[in-house]
Amino acid sequence: MIDGLSPTLTWVAVGAAVWALVLVLINRPLSLERVDSRAYLGLLALIELGLLAQAVLGFIKLANADHDVPALSYGGYLLGSLLILPVAVFWSLAERTRWGTAVLVIGALVIPVMIVRLDQVWTRG
Template identity: 50%
Template sequence: MINGLATALIIATLVGAVWVLVHVLRNRPPNRPLYGALAVLELGLLVQSVAGIVNFANTDRPVNGPEFIAYLAGILVILPIAVLWSMAERTRWGTGVLLVACLVLPVMIVRMQQIWELRGA
């Protein structure tokens, strides 16, 4: 886990959620700039996942491995699935799926931090 990156990702997902919420309230489908920002966010999630796996492989601390790896994998699949869903359903509800994804990701990142730091594990 890279704590600074985790914090940046939490902030970025919440900013993304506000951006998506504007699209939902205006009843507009996502546009290319929004999809581009979400792609950059996904790249950050990929970096965090790779760093998490490398750190997990090199640590001697008692981390709940299956749960930690599941969260690392989960943060990688949520956003692409939501983007595909929003592309398939070009209504307010398809955009709402992106909003849910942007709100779920910070929760998952915080939970990964708790598992890594052995709080609530």
């Protein structure tokens, strides 16, 4: 999709999923009072900024596409990827058990899947 940005977002999201998995295993839900939780949320915010940049660049790329791209699917994946992490963070902060943190594992793992699907939609078009 976007050279450099997509693979970086993929690997940082996988790293965030591993970090959240460790938190699940040690039974430590997110708490805004702890430094490690704030650092983790900062990492998720950085991923979200990257996803926002990807969405903006993706829509620009879509407008200038020289081949047929299913615009609705492509735009849906671009916008959908922006919603995953905020919903996961909200859910995790509302659910004060280890399973709330497990939602972050799933949310972070969905990001690479969305990026792969974006690439598939772009190249298939």
